[in-house]
Amino acid sequence: RRVALPADSVRGGMMTQAIVLKVTANGTTTSPVLRGKWIMERIVGFEIPPPPAAVPAVEPDIRGAVTIRQQLDKHRADESCANCHRKIDAPGFALESFDVMGAWRDRYRALAAAGQTPERGFGQNGWPLSYFYALPVDPSGSLADGRPFDDVRGLKRLLLQDEEQIARNFARQLTVFATGAPIRFSDRAKIDKI
Helix, strand or coil: CCCCCCCCCCCCCCCCCHHHHHHCECCCCECHHHHHHHHHHHHHCCCCCCCCCCCCCCCCCCCCCCCHHHHHHHHHCCHHHHHHHHHHHHHHHHHHHECCCCCECCEEEECCCCCCCCEEEECCCCCEEEEEEEEECCCCEECCCCCEECCHHHHHHHHHHHHHHHHHHHHHHHHHHHHCCCCCHHHHHHHHHC
């Protein structure tokens, strides 16, 4: 059903729907890589190739990296990883303000912290769970072309600057969904017309 949202709401559009936020998480934690790849492929229309089969996964030295942002910064330092991660990490960081189930969060959760009073909540199984707040979420970033954003609202504004690309990709995605067949060269003129 249609729901009216305030003009400055973080909700709205496909990227912030709970189903998208859930399927782009890895089950127990959020993943800026999965979420960023989803945005670039499903919203913007840029195909992100999988890592080459002949090249083993590179696990950079992430000693000293506390946050997922720091870990991915070290990962991007490896040039063989940087090309794709330059495109997908930042859009994924914009969605870090949403937890695994799509609820808003300003801070990550941790299991224990000395001297902190536990918060009461619920675990994945629906049972009561105590947790502690950890580091604040940083949803800012810069797109591969250098345009910065502060949060998911800013990312949406930047992506909508190329409204034609977004519309073309939406038409492509809808056509693939409706027909079950990939878009071929001969389909491009029809997609452009749509």
